[in-house]
Amino acid sequence: MNRPRPTSRDVARLAGVSRTTVSLVLNNVPDVKISPETRQRVLDAARRLNYYPDVSARRLVSGKTHTIALVWHRGPDATYRDAFLPGLLQGITRAARHYGYHLLFRPIDPDDPDEAYVELARGRHTDGLVLSGPRSDDPSLLELYRDGFPLVLHGQLPGTEVPSVDVDNVRGAIQAVHHLLSLGHRRIGMITNAPLAYISSRQRLDGYRQALEAAGLTYDPELVQFGNFDEESGRKAMLSLLDLPTPPTAVFVASDMVAIGALRAILDHGLRVPEDIAIVGFDDIAAARFVSPPLTTIRVPAFGLGWTAGELLIRIIEQDQPEHTQVLLETELIVRRSCGAKEGGGK
């Protein structure tokens, strides 16, 4: 703060060369001849002055910011909001660092205007955006995409070609239901993670249906209830299922948080898990290990989603045409006690 920071001009003066030479040396520009002595003099001078190039100037002239941004929509889903953020962030930043990029984190609060992130792109804060939780009614998103601005969605926007990374919800649900089927269950209920307006909710329901039909069972709407992100919604949905003339012997709950509510409802009802009713959840949030009984669930690869989104975005930025721009990542079945399997090893 006291003395001004050194510029490349200061380095040039100290080394007795031109500013151009300093730039050429410090950036290791290939195919340019600089004598070893001069090169060393420049490096010494830079070190002595503790010189760091000013990134703003560099960005201005190069047109590249070497920064990507994560735009994080805070929706109503607290699980998504809190449980996945650390893994996703770590994945994105790891990818960013690997390619020499920085990460700008930009949450969009419910009271923010939806297109608050546009400024990041238009003002050249960043070379590209990862948009988490895109809304299909967002016009600025498609506008940016049409203008050729590098964009990757975390989530999906059906009917568009916008590059995206998401979990394979359909296959995840199939894994869960298939597991219950393999344990002998034939009357399997489902509680969705959210209302069907949410894509992930539709997809997980679809997987449930596919798994049943592949096993020769008919889909019965009466066995399906709708959750709404939180525990309480799971409790209520489960009570409805328990009220049926013939309740299911197993339930697939497409969200761990909702599943925890369902679990509570079953226990409060005087039934046992998994002996009377088996449960499989979805997400593998941290708490799933700690409820009683520990929850069998479908793990979502948060780190992998982050890494993949980051890498895909950077490859788009650098014009390195990736073959697949819409990626679905596999889930993993984590067997714990709530499903009644002999024991899978999911620690």
Place this chain on the structure above:
Amino acid sequence: MNRPRPTSRDVARLAGVSRTTVSLVLNNVPDVKISPETRQRVLDAARRLNYYPDVSARRLVSGKTHTIALVWHRGPDATYRDAFLPGLLQGITRAARHYGYHLLFRPIDPDDPDEAYVELARGRHTDGLVLSGPRSDDPSLLELYRDGFPLVLHGQLPGTEVPSVDVDNVRGAIQAVHHLLSLGHRRIGMITNAPLAYISSRQRLDGYRQALEAAGLTYDPELVQFGNFDEESGRKAMLSLLDLPTPPTAVFVASDMVAIGALRAILDHGLRVPEDIAIVGFDDIAAARFVSPPLTTIRVPAFGLGWTAGELLIRIIEQDQPEHTQVLLETELIVRRSCGAKEGGGK
């Protein structure tokens, strides 16, 4: 990508004025006379061209980046790493947005050089840094501080004047132990969250001691065991306490994750919680609500820490001398079932 983005020169041309006028209008520079018609012409032109100023150029000339960075050291503490990040990040970004700043997120992995963040400051990526989990043997930190670079620590560096924000670990521990005392316990053990090399660990132990002494009890080293961040360390530590000739009737475990391990040890030993041994944890991680019995604990205000650190940093950046530059935030006792209190209401 196709056509080049518009510059202020384009706006000036379209509005039929000089570039200077455009700048004056768009930045609402006070005490400068622009006729209303001209002003409107400029605004219209900017809107028609969808003009956004280039931040790199703006930063270069102004010398301000309007960006702060969060440097996140990934230590061995998984709880700290994952459970607090969402709240802390939300707090910092909220503060940043409130003052018109952006946030750069920079994790430092164990394999990164410790001073990898210095480039952020020296290269003018950011106007200031929040350093989470500072190490006292970090020379570049003190160097930056001496050079007057705006810095706020999340955590503490005893013996320095570097501005910092942290939880009041001593008082938090006192709250926990005081609660157990008020329930009638006289033989209270402790398991630390980590080895005593960690400041938070020493402070929580200190609080335990102070609370005992304030109640007229003598500190007994045989009742103190040392945890090491994870469940397993808590299990082992608890087994040692159970092996004592006279085990304690209550335990203060200075980390929820460690406490969950201790809880398991007690139950595995055939004892009941809280009837035989009461437990109070520390941190209030998400899982604390879901274990059986639900864990009474000390809540750490993650959002508040983030907000306070962000606001303090920005006030330092903007030369708005804050009166207190070393802040300790209060914790909150969350009563659940593991302590045996009648019921506090901690949901």
Place this chain on the structure above:
DNA sequence: TAATGTAATTAACACGTGTTAGTAACACGT
């Protein structure tokens, strides 16, 4: 009428860097 003041606008410089086109010095072959 000339001097003075005020409102509205702009020319010109600065910020610190990357990069292109060019120059000077010198060796080499004919």
Place this chain on the structure above:
DNA sequence: ACGTGTTACTAACACGTGTTAATTACATTA
């Protein structure tokens, strides 16, 4: 002696903005 390369370096421009000092046009005052 003269062109032809090659090596090692530099002068000058560009990037897009904020801001200071100057300029013009015009009303007001002495």
